[in-house]
Amino acid sequence: MIAKLDSSPLGLAVRIARIDWAAMSEDEGRRLREFGLLEGCEVTPRHRGSIFSRDPLALTIGRMQVIIRARQAAAIEVESTI
Template sequence: MNPKLDSAQLGVAVRISRIDWDQMSHDEGRRLREFGLMEGIEVTPLHRGSLFSRDPLALAIGRMQVIIRARQAAMIEVASTAP
């Protein structure tokens, strides 16, 4: 099993290998798809909420920056982009 996006190192690009769509509500899944979060794309975790919370998580997807909840990031498996 691959690591999850919620524990990925900040500033290091990762590739989404699997998203557990069944764990999300229809609206959550639709929102993430609208952001372009799909298997195979590269994302870079930028920063987490605050000193006391890991929620939310800011991501760079191409030239766009989006915010997702840590709970949603925990449903996304990632892999290294290194060859």
């Protein structure tokens, strides 16, 4: 089942199925690629901003912790790894 990364449950690993690079600026896309956010990559959402905001979103990619904006996460489609 395909879902958006911004609505994925915390603590459960998901695999990136598709990224809408056109929904981001060139700099944002380059930064996410440098962090290793690419199709096929496994990520785990860890923490969201606050009760009133879903921004930012903390992810684990391999051994690295990365923070991205909720609107960037909304441009990323993921699927369950199970």
